Every structure is written in C-alpha cells, then in structure tokens.
Amino acid sequence: MPATRRQASVVRVTRPQQIGTRLPMEHPARPARKPSLAALVLLTGIGPFATDTYIAALPELRRSLHTTATVAQLTMTAFIVGVAAGQLLLGPVSDSRGRRRIVVASSVTFAVLSAVCAVAPNGAVLVAARLGQGIAAGSGVAVGRAMVTDAWRGADAAARFGTIASVTFLGPVLAPAAGGLILAHGTWRTIFVALTVLGAAMAVAVLVGLPETLPRERRHPSGPADAGARMLDLLRDWGFLRHIVVQCLATAGFFTYIGGSSFVLQTSLRISPGTYTIVFATNAAAMAVTAVLFRVLVRRYGAARLRTLGVVAATVAAAGLLVLALADPAGRLPLAAPWALLCLGVGGMGFVYPATTALAQEAGRRAAGTAAALQGGLSFLTGALVTPLTGLLGYDSLLPMALCMTVFFLAASAALLAARRSQAVHSGTS
Template sequence: MADRTVPLRTLVILGALTAFGPLSMDLYLPALPALTRDLGVSASLGQLTMTSCMVGLAVGQLVAGPVSDAFGRRRPLLAGVACWAVMSVACAFAPDVGTLAGLRLVQGLAGGAGVVVARAVVRDLFDTAAAARVFSLLLLVMAMAPVVAPLLGGQLMHVTSWRGLFLALTLIGCALLAAAALGISETLPPARRVHSGARATAGQLVTVLRDRRAVGYAAVLGLGGGMLFTYISMGPFVMQNGHGLSPQGFSFVFAANALGLAAASRLNMLLVGRLGPARMLSIGLAIAVASTWAMTLAASLRLPLAVLLALLGITVASVSMIMPNTTALAMEKHGTRAGAVSGLLGLSQFGLGGLIGPLVSLGGVTTLTMAATMAATASAALLVRHAVARVPAQEAVEADPAPPVLPAGGLGRSAS
C-alpha cells in the first residue's frame, strides 16, 4: 500500500474473516441439543456436524494457503466466502445428519479460505512484533462473533428451528462477501508470488515443514485450540443437560466468556510490545494450565456451578495470549510463504484441535470429562512450547527475505 498504512476498516474486515470458525459453529450451538432430537441421533453424532466443519476448515486452510501464495490473496478469498454462503443455504435443507455433516465439511473447506488469507495478509503487511498486536486485534474482533452468535442463535430459536439458523448464516456470508470485495486489496504483488506450478506451490509447504520452530508452534496452536474447542463442543451438553441451563442461559454464559476473551486480547495488545510475543505466550499457557487443573479439581469435588464458570472464564481468556502470539512466532521467518505456514497453522488448530473434544466425548460428556480434557491439552501445549524454545535458532529454516510492508511502529498509525 502506497501510503504504508492500513485502514482500520480493513483490520475489522480481516477480523470478521477470521471469525468463520466461530460463525460456522457458535450460532447454532444453543440449538445443538434440539438438532440431535429433531434428527433422532445421539449427542456424539450431533457433534459430528461440528467436527466435519472443523475438519473442513483445517483442510481448506492447508489448500487455500499455498494457493494464495501462487495466485494472490483476493481471488481465493472471494471464491471461498461465496461458496461458504451457498453451503449455508444447503445446510438449512439437509434431510439427515449424514447429509448435514457432508455439507458442513464443504462449508468448512470454503470458510478456510477466509481464515488463512486473513492471516497471510497480516504477515504481508507487518513484522513479528506488530503482527502479534494485529493478531490480538483480530482475535478481539473475532471474539465478538462468539458474543453475538450464541445470543442471536438463542433468540432466533424462539421463532425458528435450527434450520433457520443456517439461513441466518447465509445472510452473514453474503455481507462478508460484499465487505471483502470492497474492502480488501491485493497484498501479495505478482513479483512475490510462486509461479512455477503445483510442484513449487507444494514445495513452499515442504519448506515450512522443515522449520522445526514453525511446526512446534503449530502444535502449540493445535493443542491450545483443542482446549478451546473442547469447551465449544462439550459446553452445550455440560451446561444444558448437566447443569440445567436453557439454550438462552447457555448463550449468555458463552457470550460472557467471549467478552472476557476480547478484554484479554486488548490486554495482550498492550503488553506484547513491552514483553514480546514469546514471553506473553508462556504467560498465557501457564494461566491455562493452572485454571484448567483447578477446574478439574472443582468438577471432581462437585463444587457449585459459579466456581466452574469463574475458572472457565479465566481459561477462555488465556486463549487470547496463546493464539495470537503463537501465530506471530510461527510466521516470523515466512514472508512469501505466509499462505503455506498459515495453512499449516489452520490444519493444526482446526484439525488437531477440533478433533480432540468430539473424540473424547464418545465415552460420554460430563463436566469432569470436559475439564480434564482441557487440562491435558493445556499441559501438552506448555510442554511443546518449552521444547520449541530449546530448538537452536540456527536449526530453523533460512528466513524469507521478503520484507513486510509495515514495521512495529506503523501499527499505531494504521489501526487508529
């Protein structure tokens, strides 16, 4: 960009695009128990409609990331958003859970383009320190989706069924398509693209996989995502079936946690410039480990719901220090490979992270199961983080020489 600034509206649109995951799942979270009853399936099969979407998001990012390195950011982005809106309509008319799960898979594949391209655009424009702040800002914007979506879904359930919620997603998809078409410029000029065909495009991903730090941080992101997605997938059943909350009551709990996530994202933005993304990541993981194990203890002792909710809120807030800093550190050495490394991060976050909760829930969904699974994933993420820190810097893949457009000092001008 010639003026070396990024309009605030562009950052807001990028934040909305990274919200494809929450939008795809959170709007109909309050309706998930009703969906399983309407289709006559078990809770685990109902969760399959979420799992298939998460898998789609993971694979879609892995494909769309390298494609955006070769063809630029805009075309894959607009095609993916348009397809996501069409699949939302199709989901509304799914006759059974198998068809719905298949359509959700395709919906996730399409939505993955929005998530992966938004991250790649940030890396196109900012260096590591500024990128960590921008990713925090995107997470703050993205956190509004879990605030608005469950509340909207819960209220829409008064006047429609779960099918009507997918029609609402269609309208949201059309709005996002218009915003992206009008507000997102091309950030990867032709001179910096991969032009040698599918083999060279795949080679970008191979180069990323040789970077032990990037792969390690991708694992941290996946395990951190597993902690969050365990709450997302098990939460409706734990809160509604286990603790007697109504769909509307659960939507308010979910929204309160999302507001905490947004507030903590703002805190991370303020502190990361002083402490650095690596230290903020360690702090976030330490908080997550402490709060999840405390929650596991509270669940085993059958302490009041208020205690569980307080610890759950702290755990969700810690995600705001884990995800943006992990993402910035993983992408640090990859400029023209930003799409490829973003795809790897998406595969880990939505593939590894998205499968943990539903797989564990096959043995039954209880408060203790949810808490213990979150504690195990948080602990594993902390262990991997320490292992990554011990990888010598010289063993990492050679840095991509392509410079970002904006240094750390440019963020304040561009986002204000």
C-alpha cells in the same frame, strides 16, 4: 523467467536462513494500500459465527427435512471438516495464485451456498452445501491471516491478529443468541437467509477493502508438488514448527474443555443448562477481553512474553482444577471455584492464540499462505480429535476433564520451555 532461474529463486526463498544476506522475499515490500481491518474481521470471523448459529434449530431442522438426528448433526460436522480442509487446501494456493482472487471467490461462494442451505430440499443437499460453505469459510481464515502477514510486520501484525481474535472469540457467544433471536421470528431456513445476507456483506467488504497483497514477483510456483514442498519446508523448520507444537498442545487442552464442560458441569456439579450457558458465555467473553488486552500490550511486551503468560495462566488453572477434583470427588463445592479456574484458563487462551498466530506467521513469512494453512488446519484437526476425550473417559466427575486439560497444558508449557532453550542455544552459537 527461465525454469532454472525460477527454481533458484524458490530455493533462496524457501531457505533464506541458509544465506547470510537478507533477501527481498524474506523482507518483502509492503502493499501500496493496506487491507481493511473490518473486511479482514468479517473474512476470518464468519466461520466461527456460522458454526453455531443454528445449533438450537437442529431438532426443528430434523423434523422439517424428515431426516435423522445423525444427519442433522452431520450438517455441523461437515462444516467443521470443511473449515479445516479449506485452510489446508487454499492457503498454499494463495502463495502462488495471489490472495485477492481467492478471498473474493470464497466470499461469493459462502453467500451462494448459504442460500442453497436455506432452500435445501433434503439432508443430503444440506450436508453437501455445509461442507462447501465450510471450505469457503476456512479459505478466508487462512488467506486473511496471510494478508495480515503481507501487509504488516512484528508488533503491528500481532496487534491486528489480536483485534481479529477478539472478534472471532465472540462468535461462539453471539452466534447461538443471534440464532435464537431469529428462530423467535422464523425457522432454521431464516437463519441461513441471514447468513446469506452476511455473506453478501462480506463479499462487498472484501471487494472494496482487500487489495491484492502478494505481487506477482513474490509468488511461488503453482502445482500440488510445489505446495507440498512448501509445506514440508515449513514442517522441517523448527523455527516455525515450535510455534505450531505449542499451539496444538494448548488447543488440545482448550478443546477438552469445549467438548467436556457441558457434560461435566451439568452432571457432576448438577447445574442447569441455563446456568451452563452463562458460564460458557462468561468464559468466552474473558477470552475476547484478553485478546483485546493482547492488542494493547503487545507493542510493549512482545508476543512471545504474552504467549508465555497465557500458557502459564492456563496451566495453573488446569492444575488448580485437578487439585479441586481430587479434593472434592463428590462435587460438593460451589460452582464459583471451578468457574473461576475455568475462566482463568480460557482467558489465558486469549493471549495464546493471537500471539502464536503472529509468531508462526512471522517465522513462516516466506510462504505466508502455507504457514496459515498449517497453523489453522493442524490446530483445528487437533481440537477435533481431542473433543470426544472427556466423553470416552467419563463425565460423572470433574476429574477426567481436569486431568486431560492439565496434561495438555503442562505439555504446552514444556514445549514452550524447550523452544525457548533451543532458541537460546541457537542464538549463542550463531
């Protein structure tokens, strides 16, 4: 295709709302063969699972490699940074290069680097391998979401996102338990051997179950400048950006809980580590259950309504936690009251995440890989930034964590309300 015609096609694809007619890229033909949902679950769920599997083995890892606790913890930080980078870097690339080659390469890379982790001779090699492992896992998350967007639309796509989310949310619950079971019969290296086997299974599932979902005629121009232009285009589009704003604010509230609940509950409420594990696992299970409910209900009620329900539930729970903290500064109330509120708030996120994913991917369908990269990468970075907040503000009482959660979830509710009003105004003037 000549350069001028090619550029013109990109302009039409990037801003389809400026033209009255519907364009093929805006409503693309679906792939001849649907991706396997099981393969997509493996592809997008292995990142959360691999994050926490060896958390109980960090002390043993430090002694085995004769390194410091900082380096041992850095192996986890490197993986998390890699997951964010993998989404932001390779999601946009898939819009120009296609999906299948990237997910095959990332799956094989994950398996190979898991094996490197298993035989790492020192901390530096392990940190580097974990960074690469995270990039591979992150690219699978972004490109896997894009493949769902390529293959399904509307409520059908939202239902698939609900299924993927329900399995992904179980990762933080199952991973430490699986790691502990492996440690009972092996070492931290055995855990990475198990991740190597899991990565190999993922690579086979991807090869067998994931066809190419982005035909050549629907691909965008390649190159960093083109990828940057697609990112800017989506970030300037309020129809897409409003979903990202809501998700980032809700993620900030959720990660305040993730980063602070262990310290707050064990310090201010004086519960044991074992009890906290039960609390955390129960809340995570509640989020997985609501994600399953999302899949069941989304065709009847729509993703937007269910997201509103999830944000309202999380906001009410956070506000209730704040009232509880103000009424009981000494933490004399039984654990049941804050536990129930936290379970409600975390459970609400089981609606928020798959709904926002479905809505953002639909709004960014013209560049689905870039949309998935921005959605996952920006919310992940937001979570990483707010995680230390409770530690900085104090964890001797419930108040700092409850206050931060309330502020973020109220902001998410306000952003959701503003987005709905702007959409209503736009619909009324169109």
